[in-house]
Amino acid sequence: MAIQKKHGKGRLDKWYKLAKEKGYRARAAFKLIQLNKKYGFLEKSKVVLDLCAAPGSWCQVAAETMPTNSIIIGVDLAPIKPIPKVITFQSDITTEKCRATIRGHLKTWKADTVLHDGAPNVGTAWVQDSYNQAELVLHSMKLATEFLVEGGTFVTKVFRSKDYNPLLWVFNQLFTKVEATKPPSSRNVSAEIFVVCRGYKAPKRIDPRLLDPRSVFEDLADPTPNNEAKVYNPEIKKRKREGYEEGDYIQFKEIPASEFIQTVDPIAILGQYNKLSLDQATNGDVALAALNRLPETTEEIRNCCADLKVLGRKEFKLLLKWRLKVREIFGLPTKKTAKPLTEEVAEVQPMDEELRIQEELQKIKDKESSKKKRERRRENEKKQKEIVRMQMNMTAPMDIGMEQDGPRGEGAMFKLKAIDNTSVLNRIAKGKMVALKEDKTKQDRDSGLGSSGETDDESDEDGDILERELDQLYDQYRERKAEADAKYRAKKARQEHEDDEWEGVSASEKGDSDDEELEGFEEEDSDGDSESDNETEHPLLRDLDNAPSDSNGLSKRATNFFNQGVFKDIPGLLDDLEDEEEEEEAEGEEDVTMADAEPDAAESDSDDGIPSIEEQKRRQKVASEEKSEFEVVKRNKDDEEEDWEEQEKKTKDGRPNIEIITAEAMTLAQQLASGQKTSHDLIDDGFNKHALKDRDGLPDWFLDDEHKHDKPHRPITKAAAAAIKEKLRAYNARPIKKVAEAKARKKFKQAQKIEKLKKKADLLAADEGMSEKDKANSIAKLISNAARKQKRQPIKVVKAAGANRGIAGRPRGVKGRYKMVDPRMKKEMRAMKRISKKKR
Numbered sequence: 107m108a109i110q111k112k113h114g115k116g117r118l119d120k121w122y123k124l125a126k127e128k129g130y131r132a133r134a135a136f137k138l139i140q141l142n143k144k145y146g147f148l149e150k151s152k153v154v155l156d157l158c159a160a161p162g163s164w165c166q167v168a169a170e171t172m173p174t175n176s177i178i179i180g181v182d183l184a185p186i187k188p189i190p191k192v193i194t195f196q197s198d199i200t201t202e203k204c205r206a207t208i209r210g211h212l213k214t215w216k217a218d219t220v221l222h223d224g225a226p227n228v229g230t231a232w233v234q235d236s237y238n239q240a241e242l243v244l245h246s247m248k249l250a251t252e253f254l255v256e257g258g259t260f261v262t263k264v265f266r267s268k269d270y271n272p273l274l275w276v277f278n279q280l281f282t283k284v285e286a287t288k289p290p291s292s293r294n295v296s297a298e299i300f301v302v303c304r305g306y307k308a309p310k311r312i313d314p315r316l317l318d319p320r321s322v323f324e325d326l327a328d329p330t331p332n333n334e335a336k337v338y339n340p341e342i343k344k345r346k347r348e349g350y351e352e353g354d355y356i357q358f359k360e361i362p363a364s365e366f367i368q369t370v371d372p373i374a375i376l377g378q379y380n381k382l383s384l385d386q387a388t389n390g391d392v393a394l395a396a397l398n399r400l401p402e403t404t405e406e407i408r409n410c411c412a413d414l415k416v417l418g419r420k421e422f423k424l425l426l427k428w429r430l431k432v433r434e435i436f437g438l439p440t441k442k443t444a445k446p447l448t449e450e451v452a453e454v455q456p457m458d459e460e461l462r463i464q465e466e467l468q469k470i471k472d473k474e475s476s477k478k479k480r481e482r483r484r485e486n487e488k489k490q491k492e493i494v495r496m497q498m499n500m501t502a503p504m505d506i507g508m509e510q511d512g513p514r515g516e517g518a519m520f521k522l523k524a525i526d527n528t529s530v531l532n533r534i535a536k537g538k539m540v541a542l543k544e545d546k547t548k549q550d551r552d553s554g555l556g557s558s559g560e561t562d563d564e565s566d567e568d569g570d571i572l573e574r575e576l577d578q579l580y581d582q583y584r585e586r587k588a589e590a591d592a593k594y595r596a597k598k599a600r601q602e603h604e605d606d607e608w609e610g611v612s613a614s615e616k617g618d619s620d621d622e623e624l625e626g627f628e629e630e631d632s633d634g635d636s637e638s639d640n641e642t643e644h645p646l647l648r649d650l651d652n653a654p655s656d657s658n659g660l661s662k663r664a665t666n667f668f669n670q671g672v673f674k675d676i677p678g679l680l681d682d683l684e685d686e687e688e689e690e691e692a693e694g695e696e697d698v699t700m701a702d703a704e705p706d707a708a709e710s711d712s713d714d715g716i717p718s719i720e721e722q723k724r725r726q727k728v729a730s731e732e733k734s735e736f737e738v739v740k741r742n743k744d745d746e747e748e749d750w751e752e753q754e755k756k757t758k759d760g761r762p763n764i765e766i767i768t769a770e771a772m773t774l775a776q777q778l779a780s781g782q783k784t785s786h787d788l789i790d791d792g793f794n795k796h797a798l799k800d801r802d803g804l805p806d807w808f809l810d811d812e813h814k815h816d817k818p819h820r821p822i823t824k825a826a827a828a829a830i831k832e833k834l835r836a837y838n839a840r841p842i843k844k845v846a847e848a849k850a851r852k853k854f855k856q857a858q859k860i861e862k863l864k865k866k867a868d869l870l871a872a873d874e875g876m877s878e879k880d881k882a883n884s885i886a887k888l889i890s891n892a893a894r895k896q897k898r899q900p901i902k903v904v905k906a907a908g909a910n911r912g913i914a915g916r917p918r919g920v921k922g923r924y925k926m927v928d929p930r931m932k933k934e935m936r937a938m939k940r941i942s943k944k945k946r
């Protein structure tokens with residue numbers, strides 16, 4: 107871009123600052139924005155050609171306003187830093203090369219809009235500057251005629267000068283609508299005007315004179331002197347070093363003052379002449395005589411008229427005022443009634459006022475919409491809070507009343523509707539009891555009764571939110587980890603089962619137990635209202651089957667668990683259970699129900715194969731439940747089908763297939779089997795510092811971290827350690843599946859070969875036409891042929907060059923095994939071989 111000094115305060119105006127703020131490379135961006143606001147050509151364009159685009163602010167505006175995937179090409183004499191979605195290159199728009207480059211970029215496309223904001227390097231004489239500008243406009247026009255689509259738009263900058271009208275005339279020949287406008291961001295002091303030409307006529311043939319500067323601006327040789335400058339800025343007159351102006355060879359010029367009064371262009375006279383003469387000539391100018399006698403023609407005026415070249419702005423103004431007064435006296439039209447003097451000045455459409463109103467309206471609209479947005483956001487937040495409160499059953503008691511609800515109402519303790527939220531539901535479905543606990547703790551917290559009994563205030567709420575977020579993030583982290591890590595998945599699954607154990611029931615069983623409690627309440631509720639019906643449809647609620655239980659009164663899993671070999675010789679346990687069974691049978695109880703609360707023993711054992719404390723507690727619970735008259739529920743058929751995984755883990759006789767894989771488990775098993783320990787000992791062992799830890803309400807991430815180290819260390823015997831080691835060694839000694847399969851395949855093939863050979867040999871032996879010797883020879887040959895190793899076909903090396911360069915798949919004309927090699931690699935390998943040979 108032409109270097110412009112930015113010392114003028116006018117340049118650093120609001121548009122300059124705004125451009126900086128918005129990231130536009132030049133304040134000129136707003137000119138295009140405002141032009142486009144008025145005419146809306148960018149939104150409709152798919153291809154735009156920006157001539158004289160540096161530093162690129164118009165391209166920036168085009169890129170952000172035009173539809174996506176539009177083509178924007180920017181060209182300038184100066185380099186343009188890359189702009190996303192814009193093609194830019196450096197070239198002179200007046201050259202053939204530039205035209206060819208644009209053609210290369212556009213190919214067969216046509217531009218919907220051609221923009222031109224060109225300004226040649228200014229600083230020479232004004233006339234020359236304006237001419238250069240007009241010439242540049244004509245050049246851009248020429249490019250536009252070549253690349254514009256029919257009906258397209260051409261936007262150009264022109265300077266107010268005598269070349270303006272010829273340019274407008276040219277535009278009018280080629281476009282259906284031509285409008286000149288000055289956007290508000292264009293400084294008033296600047297002579298630039300923007301002309302928006304719409305509806306390109308795309309004529310088949312254009313008269314070359316229409317685009318030739320010499321014919322368009324024919325009278326350039328007689329430039330109009332800038333009298334306005336001379337008159338209004340007389341102090342900053344520049345010395346002319348070029349000599350006399352064209353056709354102006356007289357140094358001192360005088361004109362009768364009457365002519366100054368009568369002329370329509372007083373400024374021209376003030377600028378060109380040295381003296382306004384009031385002297386009476388011989389021919390007797392009546393107007394001049396009257397002027398001379400007028401009281402308005404004061405001494406001061408006479409002095410001013412005597413030497414115009416020494417006057418300043420004030421004196422010129424005085425003379426102009428004097429002229430107006432005299433014209434009024436003489437009855438000549440004054441400035442108010444007179445037509446515009448200069449024809450060449452463009453009729454600039456007032457855009458400022460309209461835009462100002464539009465901008466103001468926009469501001470008001472923006473304000474209103476932001477206010478509305480704020481209100482909407484506030485309302486949403488409020489709603490969100492209400493939803494959260496409702497989910498946490500905070501609002502229900504107030505709205506409906508706790509008493510009316512009863513135990514199954516909104517505020518009821520065992521209300522399962524509260525966990526209708528899908529994420530919580532999923533977690534519970536997975537057997538994650540923590541979700542329920544969380545909800546409960548949330549309820550506690552939200553009811554204002556925290557563990558410390560404090561009422562909840564703002565900061566508590568913030569803390570809760572933070573904690574919940576932390577928990578959610580931790581869950582997400584675990585899920586992500588689980589996706590990537592199979593080991594972690596397995597561990598997590600185990601932990602989830604441990605959750606079941608902790609609660610004493612599995613996921614589905616928890617549902618059952620909840621239901622059981624509900625069932626109890628339902629019995630009390632004689633109405634059997636529809637709500638209760640709905641609740642049975644809840645995914646976590648199931649019908650209870652009151653059919654008689656198994657013969658032994660235990661669930662299948664419980665029975666299986668206690669049928670394990672390890673429990674066989676344990677004194678006191680099974681006997682007690684059997685006694686219990688007998689007693690129950692004797693009592694002849696028919697409708698025996700009990701929560702089927704037995705997780706699989708194999709699953710419930712912790713990593714080290716030792717029943718966890720929770721497991722032991724559970725077993726104890728089972729035993730005590732059996733002693734008490736607890737209702738026993740029969741496991742229904744569906745549940746059994748669901749347990750197919752567990753079934754797989756059982757041996758043929760129905761016992762769980764438990765594998766002892768740790769030294770601790772081995773030690774314990776040995777101790778149980780040899781009677782060194784009883785089940786009571788196990789239970790006693792369970793009551794240690796780890797058993798009584800309160801983990802309620804602790805976040806998962808904390809528990810996970812603790813779990814790594816916070817577990818009991820059980821003693822192991824040397825023999826157990828050695829046995830497990832031996833077992834592992836045996837595992838490791840086994841070949842991996844793949845190898846075993848390959849070996850088996852090989853064996854199978856060999857067997858097939860021998861079979862074939864046998865058949866052939868039999869045939870030969872049965873051949874009566876052959877002598878015994880021949881038979882023996884033939885069979886021997888057969889065997890030796892079969893024993894001979896088949897020669898492996900050599901691998902053919904194919905150079906990845908010529909036709910074979912970069913091909914995928916088998917190269918042409920190559921049969922059998924082959925290997926593609928890089929020619930360079932081949933040469934290098936040969937060289938290496940040579941070198942190693944030499945060294946030897």
Ligand SMILES: C[S@@+](CC[C@H](N)C(=O)[O-])C[C@H]1O[C@@H](n2cnc3c(N)ncnc32)[C@H](O)[C@@H]1O
Binds near residue numbers: 131161162
């Ligand atoms: C006012 S600046 C253009 C600003 C541009 N529209 C923007 O928004 O950033 C005028 C540009 O016209 C360029 N120019 C002048 N004569 C040129 C020519 N013959 N060919 C190409 N560019 C020219 C100058 O280099 C200058 O960068």
